[in-house]
Amino acid sequence: MLGVNSDEDREAAKKSLVREQLTWPNWWDDGRIDGPIHTTWQVLERPAIHILDGKGVIRYKNILPKDVDEAIDGLLEELAKATP
Amino acid sequence: MLRLIVSLAICLILASRSAIADETVAAKQYKALLDEYEQEGGVRTFAKRFLALAEEHWKDPAATDALMWVVKKVRGRADTTRALELLAANHLDCKKLGAASVDVARSRSLAAEKLLRAALAKSPHVEVRAQACYYLALLLDSEAGITEQLKASPDLAPRVLQYYGADYGKHLSSLDSGELAEEREQVYETLLKSFGNVETEDATLGKIAEKALFAIRHLAVGKVAPEIQGEDIRGNELKLSDYRGKVVMISFWGDW
Numbered sequence: 001m002l003g004v005n006s007d008e009d010r011e012a013a014k015k016s017l018v019r020e021q022l023t024w025p026n027w028w029d030d031g032r033i034d035g036p037i038h039t040t041w042q043v044l045e046r047p048a049i050h051i052l053d054g055k056g057v058i059r060y061k062n063i064l065p066k067d068v069d070e071a072i073d074g075l076l077e078e079l080a081k082a083t084p
Numbered sequence: 085m086l087r088l089i090v091s092l093a094i095c096l097i098l099a100s101r102s103a104i105a106d107e108t109v110a111a112k113q114y115k116a117l118l119d120e121y122e123q124e125g126g127v128r129t130f131a132k133r134f135l136a137l138a139e140e141h142w143k144d145p146a147a148t149d150a151l152m153w154v155v156k157k158v159r160g161r162a163d164t165t166r167a168l169e170l171l172a173a174n175h176l177d178c179k180k181l182g183a184a185s186v187d188v189a190r191s192r193s194l195a196a197e198k199l200l201r202a203a204l205a206k207s208p209h210v211e212v213r214a215q216a217c218y219y220l221a222l223l224l225d226s227e228a229g230i231t232e233q234l235k236a237s238p239d240l241a242p243r244v245l246q247y248y249g250a251d252y253g254k255h256l257s258s259l260d261s262g263e264l265a266e267e268r269e270q271v272y273e274t275l276l277k278s279f280g281n282v283e284t285e286d287a288t289l290g291k292i293a294e295k296a297l298f299a300i301r302h303l304a305v306g307k308v309a310p311e312i313q314g315e316d317i318r319g320n321e322l323k324l325s326d327y328r329g330k331v332v333m334i335s336f337w338g339d340w
Contacts, residue, residue, distance in 0.1 A: 002324065005317060016339040025316045038336065040310055042299055048336040054329050056308050064310050067133040068333065075331040083329075 005008050006046065042067070054079045110141035114150055117154065131163040138170055148178045156187040160250045168195035172202050182212040189219035193252045197223060204274075214279035218289055221271045228268060231261045232305075265300055272296045309334075 003026035007013040010028050017026065029035030041050075048083065049068065051060040053075050060071050085293075114137060121130045129153050138147040138154075147170075154167035168188065172195075175181065181203050188196050200223065203216035234240055234257060244254035272293045280290025302310050312324040312334075324332070 001333050002312075002322075004312070004334065004336045006336070010317060012213065012339065017317060022147050025320070025322050027312060027322055028317045033338070037312055037314075040312075041336070042295065042303060043336045044338050049310075050334045052253065052332040052334070054331060056325065056328050056332075058303065058305050058307055058309050061303075061305055065294050072331055076267070079243055079329075079331060 002045075004037050005037060006035060016023060030076065031057050054082065073078075088244075110137065110144035110146040111221055113137055113141075114146040118151070118153075127157050128160060128163075131158045131160065131167075135163060135166055137169075138167070142174045144169070145178070147177045151175065152180065152184045152187065155184065155191055158239045161193070164191050165193060165195045170194065172199045175210055176202055176206050179209050179212060181207060182209065182215040185215040185219040189223045191222065192226065192248065194255055210279075211282075214275075214282045214289060215273060217275045217279055218292070219285075221268065221275055221293075224264065224268045224271060225296070227256060227259060228261065228264050230256050231259045231264060235261065265304065269297065269300050287322070 001024040003022065003024060004011045005026045006029045007016065007025070008031040011029055011032065013026070016022075019032050027037055029037045033043070034036070047064050048058075050058060051068070051071055053062060059075060060067075063071060093334065104165075117130065117133055117137065133149040134154050136187065138150040141147050151167040151171050154163055155171070158164050160168075165311050168191065170180075171181070171184075171188075180288060185200065185203070188199055197220070200216045200220040204213050204220060234244065241257055244256055247253070248256060274287050276297065278292035280293065281288045284292070286292070301307065309324065312322075314322060316322040324334075
């Protein structure tokens with residue numbers, strides 16, 4: 001799990017990491033929804049969740065939170081089969 | 085011989101006079117219809133009358149205006165389709181098709197797609213070809229969006245048929261997302277190469293095309309994700325490609 005944060009204030013972003021007990025690494029995108037990472041990825045709406053497989057290939061875009069578990073389980077299974 | 089030339093000349097004068105007279109009649113009728121519609125309203129009834137006017141005076145520029153009125157105003161499928169077909173058959177050389185492309189694309193149908201393709205291929209005006217190319221690309225984008233939704237939830241198929249009508253609905257359900265992506269790539273390539281300098285309100289068509297091509301080539305499902313490299317919130321180096329070999333979920337979020 002990786003995050004791209006677009007809070008205006010980097011300190012505020014740090015605080016929400018602590019408050020929400022987020023344990024995964026997060027890029028901070030210059031405090032803007034039009035920051036360089038958002039721009040490259042053409043993210044217009046937040047939150048936006050994408051899932052990549054073990055090869056770095058985009059497998060799900062703008063997936064709904066309720067579908068995340070099933071998607072990840074499927075990809076992990078795929079990964080386990082590919083690396084015996 | 086001289087007599088023949090004279091009589092030919094007279095014929096030509098008469099013909100052009102009657103053409104001018106006819107033009108005026110059609111233009112007058114078009115304006116009268118517009119006034120009448122303003123007073124009475126009733127898009128459906130007037131659609132038929134604008135169509136009849138366009139069919140009767142199909143050589144007249146006012147016919148183009150009448151057909152564009154139908155495309156812009158009418159949401160009913162049959163009349164809009166007829167208007168789009170008549171535009172493609174009789175008015176491909178009309179300069180106004182450029183400004184009308186937005187309404188053509190918005191009417192989302194097979195006939196709209198055909199008209200935009202024909203205008204892109206055959207219009208003598210570069211502005212019309214540019215607009216037709218841009219709105220064809222947007223129409224294909226919306227088709228790609230629908231195809232994606234259908235893939236994710238196949239139970240939407242009956243609603244697609246109901247909403248887009250049998251013809252276009254079936255077309256949408258039968259589209260192959262890979263082929264569609266290839267086609268969108270070609271159309272955006274054309275937009276970039278042939279009409280890249282054309283300005284729009286937001287950006288040049290070239291900039292718009294570059295952004296769309298990047299999304300098709302690098303941000304679509306099935307493509308290797310673009311690298312993200314930089315510092316994390318706490319200041320540590322963080323690189324997306326270091327996570328190869330793992331399933332990665334990326335969340336774009338903020339506390340807003």
